[in-house]
Amino acid sequence: MVKLRDAAQAYKALNGLICVYKPPCVPLRRVQHTVITNLCRDLNALPDRLLESRVEIVGATNEPMSVRLVQNYADHRLASGPRYLHEDFRCSWAAHLGLFSSGVLLLGINDGTRLTYKINTSRLIRAYKIHGQLGKATDTYFWNGKTIERATYNHITREKIDSVVAHMQAAHQKTMYELSGVHMESETAYELASRGVIRPSNGKLPVLYGIKCVHFQPPNFTLEVQAINEYDRYLWTLVHDLGVQLKTAAHCAGVQCVRHGKFHTDLALLRKHWTLEHLLENMQQCQELLDDNQRLLRPETAMLTA
Structure with missing residues (x-):
């Protein structure tokens, strides 16, 4: 300490x-x-710190005067405040x-x-744990929104979620290279990826670098997402879109940032x-x-x- x-x-x-x-x-x-x-x-x-002192001159003006230091009450905390x-x-x-x-x-x-x-302009990758719930969709995609749809989820398995999540990640990775103007299987794409994490030049463009399901216990599940330029509603939308692709309904129950760069x-x-x-x-x-x-x-x- x-x-x-x-x-x-x-x-x-x-x-x-x-x-x-x-x-x-x-x-x-x-x-x-x-x-x-x-x-x-x-x-x-x-x-x-030590309180400031005040110089005081005392004595008759027609006689030798004495000079002394006395406490300056104007510097006291009771007078000056915190x-x-x-x-x-x-x-x-x-x-x-x-x-x-x-x-x-x-x-x-x-x-x-x-x-x-500097951290804001560097746009470091942030990792999230997004908690979702199957069976209900809301107008805001979050738990506090108005319920607009209910659906069954008995047909949902861990394998189906993993398959859809992997497809979503592949789609986002493909979009990253399409925005850079190169083909994913080209030598230019390899050199681009070898230089480091591909970041969008537009600071308002959300980019996902990874998404996977780390917990599944119906109706609750948890996604781990790594992204840049993300915002709350965008992450909520991911859960809603996942429910649509699984042919059911889903809403976000909570968002937790677990990593910001190296922190x-x-x-x-x-x-x-x-x-x-x-x-x-x-x-x-x-x-x-x-x-x-x-x-x-x-x-x-x-x-x-x-």
Whole structure:
């Protein structure tokens, strides 16, 4: 655990990237506000710097006067208020997580906001666990939507799901190469893939790199998806489309981000650990991870010409 001597030392160390676990049904602004509030609370609880002194000159003006230092009550915390406020911090996230999504969230504190910008522009691959349920379709493709269809699912087996999922992955991979203007079986396609992960030049074009079923217990199932430029409704639509291809109905029951680049859930701090000491320790771990992976923010990858 990081040892803190005083609040000033701790505040100077709060420049970097932290990895937290965003709970479901909690907006990003609330996560951001909670982290900064906890930092202010813990910093204000630490020993503060020495209070400033005030020079006081006493004595009659027609006689030798004495000069002394006395306590400056204007610098006292009871008069000036808390030393650290929300306005003293800058905080931004590297990638957006929807209201109903949970999982790995990267936040930049103060100078760490530059790192979140680099991560956002680098468009690192994110991995998700998408929980779905068979037998019901909704108008929003999510569990809280209005039910528009019900269907049986007794004919669905693990083999059928694996077959459809493999077909969906192959279709997305084919689309990636079609957008790049080369044939999948050509030498150019091989050279394109050997240079690294193919990323779309359009930052708004969702691209799937992998999708598979990791859990199946009717009516519940879980898909593991690796994607770039994805968003909540797009992931919900995947579950709905899977149900259509299986000749049944399905809706998304939850979305969990389990990895963002090299940052996994084992590094993400739970809400109970959003304290100054844990966040500083987590910041050091994130920096070590970035140092060990110098190319993390400078991926040499092929770009799709969307």
